[in-house]
Amino acid sequence: MKLKVTNLSKNFGKLEVLRSVSFEVFEGESIALLGPSGCGKTTILRIVANLEHETMGYVERNFSKLAYVFQEPRLIPWKTVRENLWFVVENDEKIREVLNVLRLRGFEEYKPSKLSGGMRQRVNLARAFLVEPDLILMDEPFSSLDLQTKLSIIQDVNKRREEIGFSMVLVTHDIREAMLLADRIILLTDKPCVVCKEYDVTNVPKDIFEPRFTKLERLILADITNLL
Amino acid sequence: MRKNYLAGIFLLLGLWLIVSLLVGSELILPSPIKVFNTLAVLLKDPRTYQAILSTITKISVVLTATLVTGVALGFAIGLNDKLYQLFRPATLVIQAVPIITWLALVMFAFGIGWLGPVVVSVLSLFPHVLLTTAVGIRSTDVKLKEMATIYRVPKRKIIRDVYLGSVLPQMVAALQVVVGNVWKVVVVAEYMCGDRGIGVMIAWARQSVAVDKVYAYTAVTVVMGLIVENVVNKYTRTLLKDWEVV
Numbered sequence: 001m002k003l004k005v006t007n008l009s010k011n012f013g014k015l016e017v018l019r020s021v022s023f024e025v026f027e028g029e030s031i032a033l034l035g036p037s038g039c040g041k042t043t044i045l046r047i048v049a050n051l052e053h054e055t056m057g058y059v060e061r062n063f064s065k066l067a068y069v070f071q072e073p074r075l076i077p078w079k080t081v082r083e084n085l086w087f088v089v090e091n092d093e094k095i096r097e098v099l100n101v102l103r104l105r106g107f108e109e110y111k112p113s114k115l116s117g118g119m120r121q122r123v124n125l126a127r128a129f130l131v132e133p134d135l136i137l138m139d140e141p142f143s144s145l146d147l148q149t150k151l152s153i154i155q156d157v158n159k160r161r162e163e164i165g166f167s168m169v170l171v172t173h174d175i176r177e178a179m180l181l182a183d184r185i186i187l188l189t190d191k192p193c194v195v196c197k198e199y200d201v202t203n204v205p206k207d208i209f210e211p212r213f214t215k216l217e218r219l220i221l222a223d224i225t226n227l228l
Numbered sequence: 229m230r231k232n233y234l235a236g237i238f239l240l241l242g243l244w245l246i247v248s249l250l251v252g253s254e255l256i257l258p259s260p261i262k263v264f265n266t267l268a269v270l271l272k273d274p275r276t277y278q279a280i281l282s283t284i285t286k287i288s289v290v291l292t293a294t295l296v297t298g299v300a301l302g303f304a305i306g307l308n309d310k311l312y313q314l315f316r317p318a319t320l321v322i323q324a325v326p327i328i329t330w331l332a333l334v335m336f337a338f339g340i341g342w343l344g345p346v347v348v349s350v351l352s353l354f355p356h357v358l359l360t361t362a363v364g365i366r367s368t369d370v371k372l373k374e375m376a377t378i379y380r381v382p383k384r385k386i387i388r389d390v391y392l393g394s395v396l397p398q399m400v401a402a403l404q405v406v407v408g409n410v411w412k413v414v415v416v417a418e419y420m421c422g423d424r425g426i427g428v429m430i431a432w433a434r435q436s437v438a439v440d441k442v443y444a445y446t447a448v449t450v451v452m453g454l455i456v457e458n459v460v461n462k463y464t465r466t467l468l469k470d471w472e473v474v
Contacts (some may be wrong), residue, residue, distance in 0.1 A: 051374055066378060074375040078393045078471035087389055088379040131379060 001026055001062055002135050002167040003048065008057035010043055017043050019192040020057070025135070030161065030168035032178035034220070035188030041171035042071070044193075045137045048169065063135035063167070067128035071139045073120040075112040081123050082108040089130045098126040102156055118149035125153065129160055138170040142177055154180050158206065175220050179213060180206050185220065189227055197223060258440045267444040275429075280448065282425040286342070286414050290349040294406055298354050299399060302361025303391070312362055323355035327413065331420045338421075345417035345425070352413050357402045364398030365391055396471055400464040407460045411453035 003025040010018040017040040025031050033041050046052040048059055049068055075084050081104060085095045099105050102122045112120055121141055128136050142150040158181065161168065172178050178185045178201075185199040199220060204212050241260050248259040258266075270276045305311040330351050334344040368391050376386045418427025426445050433441035 049378055051377070068375070068378045070371070070375065072371070074371050076372060076389060076393065078396075079389065083389075087376075087385065088381060127379070 001060070002029070003063065003169070004058075004060035005044070005048070006058045006060070008044065008047065008059065009055050010040070010047065010052070011055045016192040018054075019194050021188075021193060021195055022057075023186050023195065025167050025169055028165045028167055029184065030170065030182045031184045031186060032170045032172055032182035033188055034172060034175065034178045034185050035193065036190050037173050039188055039190030040193030041173075041188060042139050045139050045169065045171055049137055063133070065131055065133040065135075067131050067133035067136045069124055069128045069136060069138040069141045071141060071143060073112065073124035075120060075123055077112055080109045080111055081115070081126075084112070084123060085127055085130055088127055094130055094132075098129045101129065101160060102126045102153075118145050118153070121145060121149075122153060122156075125157065129164075132164070133166055135167045135169070138168060138172075138181075140172050140174075143172075143174070150177070151180075157181060175217055175224075176208060179204065179217060179220075180208070187220065187223060196227065255437070255439055258443060262440050263443040263447065266438075266440040267447060270441065270444055270448075276448075279424060279426050279429045279445075280452070282342075283411075283414060283418065283427070283449075284452075286346050286349070286418070286422075286425060287410050289346050290353065290410055290414060291406065293346075293350050294353045294357055294410075295403065298357025298402070299361050302358045303365055303387070303395075305358070306362035306365025306395075307387070307391070312366065316359075316362075319355045319358055322351060323359070325351075327352050327416065331417065334417075335421045340421055341423050344421035345414055345427070348417040348421070349410065349413045353406050353409060356405060360398045360402040361395060364395035367398075368394040393471060397468060400468060403460060403464065404457070407457050408453070411449055411456075415449055 001024050005024065006022050008018055008021040009016075021044060023031065023033075033044060035041050043052060045068070047054050048061070049066060076087060079087065081099075082095060085098070089095070096105075099108065102125055104119070104122055104126060107115065107119060110119075112123070115123070121144075124141065142153060145153070154177070157168075160166075168181070170178065170181050183200075183202045185201055186195055187197040187199070188194065189196050199216065201216065204210075204216050207213055244257075244260045248254075248257045251257045254262060301315075305315045327348065330348045331344075334348050338344045338347065372390050372394075373386070376390060381389075415425070415427040415430070418425035419431045420427075422428045426449055430442055430445045433439075433445065
């Protein structure tokens with residue numbers, strides 16, 4: 001098991017954000033934490049990444065290399081794409097490889113301000129792939145992208161996961177995104193954030209036009225509607 | 229742009245001429261013609277160049293000492309919250325002390341000479357560089373720091389690649405303020421406790437009631453100050469543009 005979160009609770013002052021959230025991520029597995037905006041999904045990732053401390057509960061971290069794909073790319077503005085990648089791993093060969101994988105060749109000497117939102121997000125992903133992590137945390141990385149770019153990057157992520165086999169925790173409010181990237185979806189509610197339901201997506205084709213895909217999508221949508 | 233700049237200079241000289249004519253006393257405001265004639269005479273005197281060289285040497289020492297120690301200590305206290313809280317009151321006090329107090333203290337400590345103006349100038353300018361750098365370091369984007377922590381980037385690399393870039397605009401602003409003020413501060417300090425330099429020449433001119441000489445030396449100071457300021461501004465603008473922080 002790569003990650004085990006047990007009865008995780010988090011309060012910010014008097015505000016209860018997480019209440020007894022539990023889940024685990026197995027070796028090579030990808031899970032999606034699906035919930036409304038502001039429900040505390042990012043807080044879970046931040047606790048896993050040790051950027052926040054839990055109020056109660058326990059996080060068992062069995063990964064050695066962690067990568068975090070932030071919602072906003074967090075690139076160093078005064079550094080080029082290559083320099084941003086060099087900042088985390090000083091290896092030109094590996095940098096060239098991830099640039100190829102994420103179709104960023106030719107943009108090595110561009111600074112982030114000269115790139116589109118989609119390209120910046122690809123660099124964000126490239127940085128995550130570059131460290132060869134065994135667990136990647138993804139915090140709504142596609143929320144600001146158009147559908148075409150989003151689908152293209154999702155394809156790249158899935159392909160890379162097939163090749164490398166890293167585990168992944170994705171937080172999102174987008175059902176399709178969750179279904180396309182995850183093996184398992186954990187539905188969360190807000191105020192405070194608790195785990196509601198789990199869906200196994202392993203046998204559902206990663207194709208938005210597939211009947212099994214749309215059927216499960218509708219089921220999740222119905223569950224979310226019932227929670228309102 | 230260049231035309232407007234030149235027109236501005238001629239406007240200033242014209243206004244100076246008119247006001248000097250209206251005042252009608254060379255003891256208060258000599259005409260620009262008189263001042264430039266005096267300046268031409270002074271520029272033939274080797275003592276003027278010795279004075280300018282002495283002032284430039286002091287300015288170089290002051291700038292180096294202020295920027296090196298200010299930036300280094302600014303980084304140190306900016307990176308450490310406890311150090312920042314510890315040093316901030318003392319720095320603010322040093323910054324608030326009037327220059328005249330430093331002059332008095334320095335005259336008691338070092339007497340008239342070369343060291344006094346340098347120490348006074350450093351004490352006047354150093355707190356600004358220190359605090360600006362420290363504040364810049366403290367305002368470094370938390371998101372970039374978090375990213376570096378997640379990816380286990382070594383501290384020295386974070387300082388070089390993240391903090392330095394973040395603090396660059398503040399450091400440039402501090403540099404511009406220091407460069408803009410260093411001439412004034414050094415010349416005043418020389419006037420009060422120096423043994424040579426433009427400030428001392430102004431003091432001698434005042435004692436002999438040579439008002440035109442006071443204005444001529446002042447013109448030298450202003451022109452040299454503006455040249456240095458322009459060079460620094462031009463260079464720093466390019467630097468900031470290269471770093472994409474403007």
